[in-house]
Amino acid sequence: MSCHRTITVNADGFCRLCWRQSVGERPHGTGLSILEANRHGQQLYFADLFRQRRSTPAPPATPRRRHREYPVLHRQLSLVDLTRDIARGQRRGFQDPPDPEFARLLDLAAHEHASAHGWSKTRLNDARKGIRILLSIQDTAGSVIRTTEVSQLEQISLAVQPVLDVLESAGLLDSDRKPALLAWFDRQTESLPGLMRDEVRVWFDVLRLGSTTPPRCRPRAEPTIRLRIRYALPALQAWAADGHTSLREITRDQVKTALPDQGSDRSLVGQALRSLFRLLKARRMIFTNPTTHIRTGRPETRTPMPLRVAALQQALNSNDAAQAVIAASATGGDVRRLCDLFGISVKAAERYAHALGHPKVTGTSHTNPAEVCR
Structure with a gap:
């Protein structure tokens, strides 16, 4: 239109x-x-x-409840770090945890851990009580709990280990306690000069943590670390006593003098010193490696020799039953060796073995009850 x-x-x-x-x-x-x-x-x-007007307004959407994630990522710092007096808090009473949901989840984790490990009711109650006390004195509700904070429960004679087990299984334990290996290393090297001690600590850290830079290596087991330090320490202490303050001053002749003359000790001391100087040379902390081209051999491997037949015979004929049993065990259960000890053949040994089950030898009766005349 x-x-x-x-x-x-x-x-x-x-x-x-x-x-x-x-x-x-x-x-x-x-x-x-x-x-x-x-x-x-x-x-x-x-x-x-073009906007269209609704005849009736849409109902507001119901807000979804979001569960808080634990542990929380933030941490409330304290202006002054004061030691908690747990004993005084027990006398006056502790407040309820500021985050009830977090306390409920940890209480559930304690029950699950106790059920999985067969804990007694007393051990479970100790863990629950200790966790509730720690939550009530937290500066940041819902954060991880440090090992040093858990150790404060010892003030009220409360078991610490159950609390540590529950927190560790829940992933809420921050282990800030100094490892025993570090304290042991500090005690062992406290007599060394400061510069030499720092050089040895670099080697110690690489043994403990490993290294991704040349020379690359994986972390060593704690017994291996202790063994390396023990074998290197006498030489280090001797050099420090001679007035040396750094491993840069150590020469090839001094390394040869520090090595034992022979045996496994020479090999193990040489391995420890070679590992130490090789690392310091790679990190450019010393000028030369004084252990280069020094042969220390390998640790001795000694194979036990078999005992003399006469000595075994004398031990088996001993009036001491324990000595006789040990001597019999030394044969390893070998029938031929037992026959050689008694001077008999294998066939004779088999006849003696069959006789061991005879009723007159064992003192038991093999009479069949069904054959007894009634």
């Missing part, structure tokens, strides 16, 4: 484009007619961009 196109029209006989053009020209529905509004052309527009 307005644009003369063959298209779907509304009840008034106008298409959607003509109608929207007239709405734009007369926003309040008065003024120009629809034909007059479309006389000079039409403005195209994007469809479905």
Whole structure:
């Protein structure tokens, strides 16, 4: 009717484009007619961009409850780090934990750990009591608990190990206690000069933690670390007593003098010193490696020799039963060796073995009860 196109029209006989053009020209529905509004052309527009009013407002969405994740990543720092008086707190009473949800989860973890490891009721109650005390004095509710904080429970004679076990199984234990190996190393090297001690500590740290830089190595087991330190320490102490303050001053002749003459000790001391100087040379802490091309051999491997037959015979004939049993065990259960000890053949030994089960030897009766005359 307005644009003369063959298209779907509304009840008034106008298409959607003509109608929207007239709405734009007369926003309040008065003024120009629809034909007059479309006389000079039409403005195209994007469809479905006009706001539609809802007849009834949509109901507000119910907020989903979010569970807090533990442990929390933040930590509230304290201005002054004061020692907790747990004994005084027990006399006056502890407050409830500031985060009840965190306390509930840890209490559940204590029950699960106790059930899995067969704990007694007393041990479980000690763990629950200790955990609740620690949660009530936390500076940051929901954070991990340090080992030193758990050790404060010893003030009230409360078992510490069950609390540590529960926290470790729940992944909420921060082990800040100094390892025994570090304390042992400090005691062993306290007599060395400061510079020499620092050089040895670099070697000790590489043995303990490993290294990804040349020379690369994996962390060593604690017994291996202690063994290396013990075998290297006498030489280090001797050099320190001679007035040396750094391993840079050690020469090849001094290393040869520090090595034992022979045996496994020479090999093990040489391995320890070679490992020490090789690392310091690679880290450019010394100028030369004084252990280069020094042969120390390998540890001795001694194979036990078999005992003499006469000595075994004398031990087996001993009046001491324990000595006789030990001598019999030394044969390894070998029938041929036992036969050689008593001077008999294998066939004779088999006849003696069969006789051991005879009723007169064992003192038991093999009479069948069904054969007894009634």
